[in-house]
Amino acid sequence: MKRIVILGGGTGGTMMANRLRRLYDEDEAAITVVDKDDRHVYQPGLLFVPFGLASVDEIVRPRRQQLRSGIDLHVSEIDHVALTEDRVHLVDGSTLPYDVLIVATGVTLRPEETEGLTGPGWRERMFTFYDVPGAEQLARVLDAFDGGRLVVNLIDMPIKCPVAPLEFAFLADWYFAERGIRDRVELTYVTPLDGAFTKPIASERLAGLLAEKGVELVTEFAVGEADGEGGRLVSWDEREVPFDLLVTVPLHEGAPYVGRSEGLGDELAFVPTEPHTLQSLARPNVFALGDATNVPISKAGSVTHFEGEALTENVRRFLAGDELEGSYDGHANCFIETGFGKALLIDFNYETEPLPGRFPNAVGPLPLLKESRLNHLGKLMFQWLYWHALLPGRDIPGISPSMEMSGKERQLEHVSEGGKRRWP
Amino acid sequence: MAMTEVAGADVEVDAEGFLVYPEDWNRVLAEEIARENGIPELTPRHWQVVEFMRERYLETGTAPSIRSLGKESGVPIKELYQLFPKGPAKLAAKIGGIPKPRGCI
Numbered sequence: 001m002k003r004i005v006i007l008g009g010g011t012g013g014t015m016m017a018n019r020l021r022r023l024y025d026e027d028e029a030a031i032t033v034v035d036k037d038d039r040h041v042y043q044p045g046l047l048f049v050p051f052g053l054a055s056v057d058e059i060v061r062p063r064r065q066q067l068r069s070g071i072d073l074h075v076s077e078i079d080h081v082a083l084t085e086d087r088v089h090l091v092d093g094s095t096l097p098y099d100v101l102i103v104a105t106g107v108t109l110r111p112e113e114t115e116g117l118t119g120p121g122w123r124e125r126m127f128t129f130y131d132v133p134g135a136e137q138l139a140r141v142l143d144a145f146d147g148g149r150l151v152v153n154l155i156d157m158p159i160k161c162p163v164a165p166l167e168f169a170f171l172a173d174w175y176f177a178e179r180g181i182r183d184r185v186e187l188t189y190v191t192p193l194d195g196a197f198t199k200p201i202a203s204e205r206l207a208g209l210l211a212e213k214g215v216e217l218v219t220e221f222a223v224g225e226a227d228g229e230g231g232r233l234v235s236w237d238e239r240e241v242p243f244d245l246l247v248t249v250p251l252h253e254g255a256p257y258v259g260r261s262e263g264l265g266d267e268l269a270f271v272p273t274e275p276h277t278l279q280s281l282a283r284p285n286v287f288a289l290g291d292a293t294n295v296p297i298s299k300a301g302s303v304t305h306f307e308g309e310a311l312t313e314n315v316r317r318f319l320a321g322d323e324l325e326g327s328y329d330g331h332a333n334c335f336i337e338t339g340f341g342k343a344l345l346i347d348f349n350y351e352t353e354p355l356p357g358r359f360p361n362a363v364g365p366l367p368l369l370k371e372s373r374l375n376h377l378g379k380l381m382f383q384w385l386y387w388h389a390l391l392p393g394r395d396i397p398g399i400s401p402s403m404e405m406s407g408k409e410r411q412l413e414h415v416s417e418g419g420k421r422r423w424p
Numbered sequence: 425m426a427m428t429e430v431a432g433a434d435v436e437v438d439a440e441g442f443l444v445y446p447e448d449w450n451r452v453l454a455e456e457i458a459r460e461n462g463i464p465e466l467t468p469r470h471w472q473v474v475e476f477m478r479e480r481y482l483e484t485g486t487a488p489s490i491r492s493l494g495k496e497s498g499v500p501i502k503e504l505y506q507l508f509p510k511g512p513a514k515l516a517a518k519i520g521g522i523p524k525p526r527g528c529i
Contacts, residue, residue: 156491194511220510222490224502236505251491267495272484296486418438424452 002029002319005088005098007078008255009035009063011043011391012104012290012304019312019393021068029319032072032096034088038063041132042386043160044301044379047167047337050129050138050247051175060132066391078105081261083283100315103271103280103288105258107160107299111250114155114226121228126246129168130160138247142175147184148244152215153233155223156192159249160291160299163346165189166196166206167337168247173213174339187215190233190241192222199353202346205369209338223248252299254292270294275350277324278311285318287311297330297350305390306331309401312393331403333359335379343375349403357408360399368408442517442524446482449521458519462509466519470507473497477513478520487517487525 004020006013017033024031045059064073077091081101088096109130111117117126127141128134152169159165169189176182189196189210195203196210196217210217224236226246233241253259254269263282265271272281273293280286289311290304297303306328313326330350337343345366346354358364366375389396435448441457443449454474458466466474476497481487490513494501504512513525 157489222505224505236501237509267492418436418444420434421437421441423433423435423448424450424456 001027002099003097004029004031004100004102004315005096006031006033006102006104007081007088008104008106008290008292009033009040009067009073010104010106010290011301011386012106012292012307013102014040014063014066014391015305015308015393016102016104016289016311016315017071018066018068018391019308020315021071022393023312023316026070030072031070032074033063033067034074034076034078034090034096035063036075036077038073038075040066040391042383044386045383046129046132046135047164047171049135050142050168051171052139052143053171056132056136061387066387068392078255078257079260080257081264081286083261083263083286086285099285100319101283101286102311102315103258103264103286103292104290104304105255106291107252108255108269109250110253111248113251113253114223116228117155117226117248117250119226119228121226121231124228125231125244126226126228126248128248128250130164130249141245142172145185145245147181149186149188149231149242150245150247151188151190151233151241151243152247153190153221153223154192154249155251157198158299159252161301161334162198162298163334163336165191165247165249166210169210169215170213170339171337172247173215182214187213188218188241188243189215190218190221190223192220194219199348201356202354202369205344205356206336209344209371213339252291258292266294275330276310276327277314278307278326278328279314279318279324287315287318295330298332298334300332300334301386301390302333303331305396306333306401308393309395329402331401333399335375335382337376337379338371341376342371342373343379344369344371345375345378347403347408352403352405352408355408355410359407361404361407364407438524440518440524443521444523446478446522449478453521454519457521461515461518463507463515463519467507469499469503470519473499473504473507473512473516474520477516478522481517481520481522487513487522489513489525 040063042059045054048054079089079091127138154165176185196207197203221235225234258265258269271288273288275295289307291299310326310328314324333347335343348354356369359366436444508515
């Protein structure tokens with residue numbers, strides 16, 4: 001009887017537990033999922049709560065209900081993983097020995113890592129929509145906001161769903177227009193990146209959208225201090241952006257127990273992970289997926305979903321004593337809500353940046369990197385797919401785990417040449 | 425550093441001036457890149473960061489982020505911005521002769 005322990009009952013942990021439960025009979029493998037509570041949040045829904053487009057009841061369900069029968073959910077905080085003993089020590093005093101460990105505990109928000117952010121004004125005029133209380137508070141605060149400077153910001157990468165703060169800015173533009181007070185709200189998007197986004201083609205298109213919607217873009221602004229009393233963000237290089245209301249995405253780190261588990265995480269408590277096999281670099285019997293890893297791709301539910309097939313295959317191979325052959329290509333796919341009932345879609349992987357074209361293939365029906373109503377409907381439909389296909393660990397019909405080039409327009413003009421310099 | 429053997433040769437750089445091959449690097453080249461990017465002289469504090477960056481990259485294949493530098497290089501973030509104006513991680517990587525830190529989406 002093999003023992004599989006999965007840390008985290010979110011998107012990745014739930015999906016892996018269900019996939020592995022289908023793969024192994026109950027007398028072949030015992031599967032235990034550990035999480036600190038029994039509340040599974042549909043995280044993409046948090047974006048909609050501040051604008052009154054979703055309520056918290058609609059996006060939270062019991063974790064247990066998402067797990068197939070024959071999977072044990074153990075509710076406790078995790079103290080640490082003892083890699084040399086192949087055991088997880090839980091805060092409730094129990095220990096869980098494992099043959100395979102899967103780390104799927106995502107990220108933890110660390111607002112206190114930014115000077116001043118959790119000081120005066122935190123959750124009064126400085127908010128985040130990246131957790132349930134913050135999204136709920138923002139719904140009340142936006143409702144009462146009747147004009148002034150609203151700054152949308154991310155402190156630093158990596159963050160979950162890197163397009164979400166942009167979506168917040170787009171939806172804020174729509175929201176205040178609907179309320180008839182758009183002309184009284186000054187919207188500013190403040191980012192540490194050198195553009196609206198990380199990859200050149202998408203960055204250019206998204207910067208264009210911000211400009212169209214009258215959102216000022218401030219780039220290369222690395223926040224050193226958030227001053228809630230004075231209403232200003234101060235960068236490390238001493239520039240300032242004033243605000244009446246700040247909506248920020250705090251710094252992210254891996255789960256705190258990762259930092260307490262010798263040899264498991266890096267200095268930010270992310271788990272160093274081989275990007276294709278998803279095996280941790282710490283130990284061959286430890287795997288990781290989703291936001292918890294350090295693989296160089298977005299922290300997003302779609303990434304976690306696309307990792308599922310390769311990881312299931314590799315866990316099976318590892319337990320059978322075979323070479324790992326499952327290979328994840330970095331496929332990611334995100335809808336970007338742009339307000340007024342429209343959305344953009346991007347699709348990319350480790351090698352290919354988001355390109356224009358059509359998805360899932362040349363005949364569409366969804367346009368890539370272009371606003372459309374169909375993409376917005378896709379985003380809404382995704383919530384259903386999340387509970388009914390993604391968490392159960394099923395493929396989404398017509399969408400392959402690896403990225404397809406068919407439908408994408410190659411952009412040759414962006415290939416820039418390097419050069420030579422003289423050796424001194 | 426086997427500088428004389430290759431003296432007079434060309435080294436390859438990418439469109440933004442980052443060395444394509446980290447093994448082409450030497451300390452004289454670092455000083456030169458620093459000057460071109462507005463740092464007239466590399467002080468021991470600069471070197472502490474540049475060397476940390478380079479060692480970490482050669483060890484792990486990834487350049488550390490600003491937050492990792494702040495936690496582990498022994499130079500606090502505020503000072504990193506004074507030493508390497510605008511983007512410390514990017515500029516220290518360039519001076520250290522390693523590829524531009526990959527901006528993850």
